Amino acid sequence: MKDRMKLSRWFYRLVFIATIAAGLSTRAYAQDYMFDLGEGDGRMKSKDYTGAMYDYENAVHLQPNSSLCHYKLGYCLYKQGEWADSLPEFNRVIQLDPQNFWAYVDRGRVYWLLKNIDQALADFTVAIQLKPAEEDGYFNRGCLYRDLGQYEKALSDFNHANQNKPTDPDAVFQRGYVEYRTGQFGQAVRDFQTVLTMNPNYPRASEYLQKAESPVGTSHP
Numbered sequence: 080m081k082d083r084m085k086l087s088r089w090f091y092r093l094v095f096i097a098t099i100a101a102g103l104s105t106r107a108y109a110q111d112y113m114f115d116l117g118e119g120d121g122r123m124k125s126k127d128y129t130g131a132m133y134d135y136e137n138a139v140h141l142q143p144n145s146s147l148c149h150y151k152l153g154y155c156l157y158k159q160g161e162w163a164d165s166l167p168e169f170n171r172v173i174q175l176d177p178q179n180f181w182a183y184v185d186r187g188r189v190y191w192l193l194k195n196i197d198q199a200l201a202d203f204t205v206a207i208q209l210k211p212a213e214e215d216g217y218f219n220r221g222c223l224y225r226d227l228g229q230y231e232k233a234l235s236d237f238n239h240a241n242q243n244k245p246t247d248p249d250a251v252f253q254r255g256y257v258e259y260r261t262g263q264f265g266q267a268v269r270d271f272q273t274v275l276t277m278n279p280n281y282p283r284a285s286e287y288l289q290k291a292e293s294p295v296g297t298s299h300p
Contacts, residue, residue, distance in 0.1 A: 112141040112148060119151060128159045146175040150182055162189045180210045184219060191223055199223060214244035218253070225257055233257050248277040252284060259291050267291040 119134030135152035142148050153168030169186035172179050187202030200223060206216035221236030237254035244250065255270030271288035274281050 112138040112145065115141065116148065116151060119155065123155065123158070128155055131155045132159065144175060146172045146179060146182075149175070150179070150185075153182075154185060157185060157189055162192050165189055166193075178209060180206050180213065180216070183209065184215050187219060191219075196223070196227070212243055214240045214247060214250060217243065218247075218250050221250075221253060221257075225253065230257050230261050234261070246277070248274045248281055248284075251277070252281060252287075255291070256287065259287060259294075262294075264291045264294050 115134045115138040119131040119138065122128070122131035122134065132152065132155045135148065135155055138145070138148040139152055149168045149171040153165045153172065156162075156165035156168065166186065166189055169182050169189065172182040173186070176182070183202045183206040187199045187206065190196075190199035190202060200220065203216055203220035203223065206213075207220065210216065217236040217240040221233045221240060224230070224233035224236060234254065234257045237250055237257060240247070240250040241254060251270050252274045255267045255274065258264075258267035258270060268288060268291045271284050271291060274284045275288065278284075
């Protein structure tokens with residue numbers, strides 16, 4: 080699958096190079112990077128990440144100093160699992176736009192996936208400082224603290240995430256999970272019940288609600 084993806088990426092790049100070399104003057108290759116961004120966005124919605132990557136690369140070629148173009152290319156690479164390749168794009172976004180909240184959030188996710196935990200925490204923290212009223216910085220840092228077993232810090236972040244966006248079942252579930260893991264069963268029950276009210280089919284919410292209602296220990300994840 081990985082080889083096929085790489086071949087497909089090279090196919091799109093070869094088409095791009097060949098078209099430019101031929102001097103074709105279609106709208107897709109005109110100096111209209113917004114057209115390429117729109118095409119890429121459409122392909123992202125249909126999960127054609129390789130095609131979207133081609134469009135975003137073309138947009139970056141046309142507008143190399145556009146933080147938006149670099150962000151969309153970086154995010155596309157991230158979605159493809161090309162984490163190391165996405166880093167330079169997010170770095171460029173931050174260089175061009177140091178206040179870009181989403182660039183810090185997504186670069187933090189990439190660092191986390193690449194096991195660079197200190198840098199991931201640093202990026203999530205900067206994102207929180209940039210937009211303390213947004214949920215995503217707190218939520219992602221909370222999830223990382225959860226994975227590190229730092230439940231007190233995770234709970235604090237999930238509380239902030241829930242305060243900023245109380246309608247998000249993901250944040251409520253994660254807070255309930257941390258409460259369950261730390262023996263706060265009453266609070267966990269309330270959170271899992273809230274999740275199921277929001278989404279009756281939320282994965283594992285019913286399972287953890289039953290565990291929290293009749294706790295026999297917290298040794299199982």
